[in-house]
Amino acid sequence: MKRRDYLKNMGLSSLGLAVFNPDEKAIENLESAKVPVKRPNGRTQEEAEMEARLQAEVFLNKHELDTITILSDIIIPADGKSGSASQSGVTAFIEFIVKDKPEFKTPMRGGLRWLDSESNKRFGKKFIEITAAQRINIVDDIAYPGTAPKHLSQGVSFFTLMRNLTATGFFSSKMGIADLEYKGNTPNQWNGVPDDVLKQYGLSYDA
Amino acid sequence: MINSSIYIQSQQEVFDVVIVGSGAGGGMAAHTLTKAGAKVCVLEAGQPFDPADPKDMTQLKWPYESLRRGASSSLRNFGDFDAAYGGWDIEGEPYTRKDGTKFDWFRSRMVGGRTNHWGRISLRFGPDDFKRKSIDGLGDDWPIGYDDVKPYYDKVDKMIGVFGTNEGLRNNPDGFFLPPPKPRLHELMIKKANKALGIPTYPSRMSMLTKPINNERGQCFYCGQCNRGCSAYADFSSSSVLIKPAAATGNLTMLPFAMAREVLTDPATGLATGVSYIHTGTMQEYTVKGKIVVLAASAGETARLLLNSKSSRFPNGLANSSGVVGKYLNDSTGASRSAIIPSLFNRKRYNEDGVGGMHIYTPWWLDNAKLDFPRGYHIEYGGGMGMPNYGFGWGIEGLNGRENFTRDGLKKAAGGYGATLKEDYRRFYGSYVSFAGRGEPVVREDNYCEIDPNVVDKYGIPVLRFNYKWSDYEVKQAKHMQETFEEIIHAMGGEPMGKKPGADSNYGLADPGRIIHEVGTARMGDNKNTSVLNSNCQAHDVKNLFVADAAPFVSQGDKNATWTILALSLRTSEYIIDQRKKGNL
Numbered sequence: 186m187k188r189r190d191y192l193k194n195m196g197l198s199s200l201g202l203a204v205f206n207p208d209e210k211a212i213e214n215l216e217s218a219k220v221p222v223k224r225p226n227g228r229t230q231e232e233a234e235m236e237a238r239l240q241a242e243v244f245l246n247k248h249e250l251d252t253i254t255i256l257s258d259i260i261i262p263a264d265g266k267s268g269s270a271s272q273s274g275v276t277a278f279i280e281f282i283v284k285d286k287p288e289f290k291t292p293m294r295g296g297l298r299w300l301d302s303e304s305n306k307r308f309g310k311k312f313i314e315i316t317a318a319q320r321i322n323i324v325d326d327i328a329y330p331g332t333a334p335k336h337l338s339q340g341v342s343f344f345t346l347m348r349n350l351t352a353t354g355f356f357s358s359k360m361g362i363a364d365l366e367y368k369g370n371t372p373n374q375w376n377g378v379p380d381d382v383l384k385q386y387g388l389s390y391d392a
Numbered sequence: 393m394i395n396s397s398i399y400i401q402s403q404q405e406v407f408d409v410v411i412v413g414s415g416a417g418g419g420m421a422a423h424t425l426t427k428a429g430a431k432v433c434v435l436e437a438g439q440p441f442d443p444a445d446p447k448d449m450t451q452l453k454w455p456y457e458s459l460r461r462g463a464s465s466s467l468r469n470f471g472d473f474d475a476a477y478g479g480w481d482i483e484g485e486p487y488t489r490k491d492g493t494k495f496d497w498f499r500s501r502m503v504g505g506r507t508n509h510w511g512r513i514s515l516r517f518g519p520d521d522f523k524r525k526s527i528d529g530l531g532d533d534w535p536i537g538y539d540d541v542k543p544y545y546d547k548v549d550k551m552i553g554v555f556g557t558n559e560g561l562r563n564n565p566d567g568f569f570l571p572p573p574k575p576r577l578h579e580l581m582i583k584k585a586n587k588a589l590g591i592p593t594y595p596s597r598m599s600m601l602t603k604p605i606n607n608e609r610g611q612c613f614y615c616g617q618c619n620r621g622c623s624a625y626a627d628f629s630s631s632s633v634l635i636k637p638a639a640a641t642g643n644l645t646m647l648p649f650a651m652a653r654e655v656l657t658d659p660a661t662g663l664a665t666g667v668s669y670i671h672t673g674t675m676q677e678y679t680v681k682g683k684i685v686v687l688a689a690s691a692g693e694t695a696r697l698l699l700n701s702k703s704s705r706f707p708n709g710l711a712n713s714s715g716v717v718g719k720y721l722n723d724s725t726g727a728s729r730s731a732i733i734p735s736l737f738n739r740k741r742y743n744e745d746g747v748g749g750m751h752i753y754t755p756w757w758l759d760n761a762k763l764d765f766p767r768g769y770h771i772e773y774g775g776g777m778g779m780p781n782y783g784f785g786w787g788i789e790g791l792n793g794r795e796n797f798t799r800d801g802l803k804k805a806a807g808g809y810g811a812t813l814k815e816d817y818r819r820f821y822g823s824y825v826s827f828a829g830r831g832e833p834v835v836r837e838d839n840y841c842e843i844d845p846n847v848v849d850k851y852g853i854p855v856l857r858f859n860y861k862w863s864d865y866e867v868k869q870a871k872h873m874q875e876t877f878e879e880i881i882h883a884m885g886g887e888p889m890g891k892k893p894g895a896d897s898n899y900g901l902a903d904p905g906r907i908i909h910e911v912g913t914a915r916m917g918d919n920k921n922t923s924v925l926n927s928n929c930q931a932h933d934v935k936n937l938f939v940a941d942a943a944p945f946v947s948q949g950d951k952n953a954t955w956t957i958l959a960l961s962l963r964t965s966e967y968i969i970d971q972r973k974k975g976n977l
Contacts, residue, residue: 349787
């Protein structure tokens with residue numbers, strides 16, 4: 186049923202409460218004054234407004250985003266099966282999600298700053314300016330929480346956050362979903378586990 | 393946007409019935425009463441919702457169609473595609489807690505209420521669930537028994553559709569079931585492990601149409617996304633399955649954006665005359681008149697409405713001469729654990745979305761007389777190759793360094809980066825399983841909600857204040873859940889994730905309210921001094937006032953509440969029709 190018919194059947198006009206409330210026009214005016222944002226499909230009006238606000242906000246700067254791009258491609262590089270994190274859109278995802286989840290703002294900004302400081306200490310340059318081998322020299326020290334040097338623990342925390350955001354961003358992208366070979370999200374008839382898989386695991390529907 | 397000229401707008405029409413709330417209880421009452429020819433007005437605090445309307449539809453969307461990749465937000469607490477507008481905290485609609493106790497209150501502000509996103513687990517209460525006091529001396533018996541409700545469960549099964557199997561279990565009664573979907577791979581593994589442990593496993597009982605039942609609703613197409621609302625109307629939600637056909641009768645006036653403030657009464661007769669409400673867009677106040685008022689606003693909101701409906705004749709709130717309104721509030725217990733199953737690493741890919749939720753479950757199977765806690769729980773199972781979403785891969789540093797998770801005989805340090813890390817994510821995908829216990833608490837008078845004396849919401853309506861504590865009964869039950877989960881995990885050859893929840897965390901027992909099964913705030917009973925409603929959910933004090941949500945429940949059962957809300961609402965609606973015909977209302 187179309188939304189308009191649904192509302193009509195509910196005893197309402199497409200505008201709202203015309204059947205019932207005399208100040209129909211007032212509601213309409215109120216909403217049009219309040220709401221410059223168009224409601225996209227699948228979003229409520231409140232969500233559309235919140236997302237428009239978030240998208241207009243600028244938090245991470247170009248240098249920070251460039252650093253995220255390099256780091257995310259170290260975490261998830263291209264291989265024979267799929268592209269790299271940045272090729273899947275991870276940078277844009279992280280740019281948005283740290284604004285959407287403000288608890289990430291300081292750990293991300295501060296973590297990137299920590300990385301540049303560490304890079305400066307070791308090589309006299311920012312992380313994006315050093316060589317690939319020099320970057321790995323730092324990453325190897327912060328990528329393994331169980332064995333990392335104690336004095337780099339803040340770097341380890343930052344890298345763990347980057348790993349998590351990169352993986353989530355990559356594998357929830359179109360490229361990442363194809364990489365995982367997720368087969369669902371499409372109308373189908375579920376008929377049970379394929380026979381060869383049942384056989385592989387020694388299971389059956391008769392047991 | 394508060395309009396300073398708030399006024400009471402009187403309406404001309406007097407409805408046969410005014411219903412507050414459009415969820416399971418309100419929807420069923422509206423459906424039954426409009427079909428019988430009554431002129432019905434339903435007030436809903438939230439906005440319209442139709443999962444087949446592209447504006448509202450999120451079904452079959454991909455995570456990358458969400459800026460936050462499906463993560464939750466303050467406006468959708470169960471994820472960016474979930475069909476619940478609202479959540480634990482709604483701006484301008486606070487609630488409070490007393491004396492440092494905990495209670496979280498989930499509200500959906502939309503036509504159909506929380507039925508739009510619920511888990512569709514559709515369990516009847518069994519004979520024992522109505523008579524627990526007679527069995528263990530704790531809490532209270534219901535004034536009705538299974539045989540009183542059975543005919544209505546039967547009608548609900550046939551009207552709405554539920555899949556499952558008749559197993560002849562005494563306290564998990566048979567019904568009229570559509571064919572269940574076959575178990576998924578991890579579910580077969582759980583079933584096998586459970587068999588060895590003596591834990592029974594049965595096809596789940598859920599309200600998706602695995603076969604069509606009428607021309608208005610389609611058949612399940614196995615996308616696994618019932619929580620988003622179904623564009624084919626192949627699962628149960630009140631909006632699609634009850635309100636929509638009720639509207640088609642021409643007898644329904646459906647008012648969204650209508651936040652009920654109080655039930656109005658005639659000072660002379662003490663009868664309900666209608667409901668006042670605030671329009672959430674204009675902040676104007678209106679009244680809608682009715683010969684009969686049915687409250688189905690949720691256990692919390694119904695208690696709030698009654699307690700806020702004070703008058704000189706009803707100084708403690710409406711229908712509250714017993715002082716029981718708000719008391720005996722109770723939510724299901726809940727505890728959970730997850731695990732990873734190494735034999736599923738690198739599994740073959742195929743579409744196993746299935747229905748939205750589990751294909752198997754375990755009803756309560758033990759005898760509490762032989763245990764140190766008095767009430768049971770059922771187990772819900774999760775897992776499989778679901779759609780990757782926000783959160784995917786999170787915390788891999790806790791997994792990929794484990795002793796027996798090595799690949800090609802290479803032990804590697806946890807965490808890492810690069811090609812081997814990328815391979816780890818692929819390898820672990822689809823290897824997780826999860827276990828959730830949902831149990832019955834022992835109902836207590838001193839777990840309650842009341843009106844906060846100091847706080848109002850943005851509509852000027854006094855808000856609820858909760859006071860709720862779990863007892864040792866529930867904590868011991870949660871401990872048993874955790875032990876059971878680990879037994880199953882080990883029998884599957886799996887590894888539990890995280891640390892086993894211990895005494896310091898009440899064994900993972902969820903805070904009250906978190907399972908969103910709150911019931912009991914206007915309980916039924918034969919004694920008007922200890923109950924709010926009679927056994928037909930009619931107020932002892934006000935004969936044209938009824939309650940049709942989970943507020944009348946005397947106890948929770950180790951089941952989910954919705955199927956019983958539907959059956960009781962149908963029973964109450966038929967009682968209203970009968971009493972009207974007899975001239976008693």
